Amino acid sequence: MSIGQNSQIVNGSNTAHLLIEVLPYIQRFAGKTIVVKYGGNALAGASDDDALGEFARDIALLHAVGIKPVVVHGGGPQISSLMERLGKTPTFQNGLRVTDAETMEIVSMVLLGTVSPQIVSAINHHGALAVGISGHDAKMFVVEPRDPALGFVGEITKVDSTIVKELIADSRVPVVATLGTHSSGQAYNINADTAAGALAEALGAEKLIYLTDIEGLRANKDDPSSLVRQATTSQLRTLLTSGSIEGGMIPKIESCILAVDRGVHRGHILDGRIPHVLLLELFTDAGVGTMVSKG
Numbered sequence: 510m511s512i513g514q515n516s517q518i519v520n521g522s523n524t525a526h527l528l529i530e531v532l533p534y535i536q537r538f539a540g541k542t543i544v545v546k547y548g549g550n551a552l553a554g555a556s557d558d559d560a561l562g563e564f565a566r567d568i569a570l571l572h573a574v575g576i577k578p579v580v581v582h583g584g585g586p587q588i589s590s591l592m593e594r595l596g597k598t599p600t601f602q603n604g605l606r607v608t609d610a611e612t613m614e615i616v617s618m619v620l621l622g623t624v625s626p627q628i629v630s631a632i633n634h635h636g637a638l639a640v641g642i643s644g645h646d647a648k649m650f651v652v653e654p655r656d657p658a659l660g661f662v663g664e665i666t667k668v669d670s671t672i673v674k675e676l677i678a679d680s681r682v683p684v685v686a687t688l689g690t691h692s693s694g695q696a697y698n699i700n701a702d703t704a705a706g707a708l709a710e711a712l713g714a715e716k717l718i719y720l721t722d723i724e725g726l727r728a729n730k731d732d733p734s735s736l737v738r739q740a741t742t743s744q745l746r747t748l749l750t751s752g753s754i755e756g757g758m759i760p761k762i763e764s765c766i767l768a769v770d771r772g773v774h775r776g777h778i779l780d781g782r783i784p785h786v787l788l789l790e791l792f793t794d795a796g797v798g799t800m801v802s803k804g
Contacts, residue, residue: 535576538576539574539576540575541577541715542577542714543579543717544579544708545580546582546705546718546719561631562631563784564787579673591615591618597615605760607662621686638681639682639683641686642686647672649668649672650663650690650699652664665689665699668707668711687700700764716777716791717769719761719765725738740800740801742770742802745762748762769801
């Protein structure tokens, strides 16, 4: 046997072992709904120019093996970039964007005119049929003003997931832009982490996965070695109270706690810059990032 043939056999054996490792996870999650919050930070922070393509390929693969993915997207860096180009300074309070009337127009332009079409097109290109919708559609997200100081930032008071369930039943991949509607008809900006958690709860999702631009939750935000691999919702509440969690991680953790405590089986916070991180977390024994369970 030549060295080349031996190498082929070894590589083939490694591939076979990988497929054997993957099979139980595919069987476990087939038919289950998984909500993936694809953050603007995950896209903007990726070093690979085809990061969106890799993400879309992963979503298409999940769909192909019988899993029901739902993508909820933000667009924070893209919104901030356009604001700055237009001469506006982005302002945040506890991780939430202060949104005046002009900023609300910019938010709508970016989410509906740029980010959503990009994600939908990429998923369609890789073989799954994606449909872009927003919280406006069919009154999916009904909101009330969260805080007068934040302007047009909505607190979700009602989720009607009917349109998402219909798309899933039609073998489509819903791609949800996080805008909501007040009873007056006024559009409101919704934090994408909050929206993803609320929708995952309404759908009774198996998993709620946040893709962001760090490796997971850190007990000390400035210390990469303090990565929390597994945590319960009660442990996360303690971290929130202690002040260890700051900025944009606050709404992520708050929404994850609520969703998991109210029926979502597991929450995950993953580094969206890692190629195929969804597949690594769902289909391998080791897993990556932070996993959250009820407790």
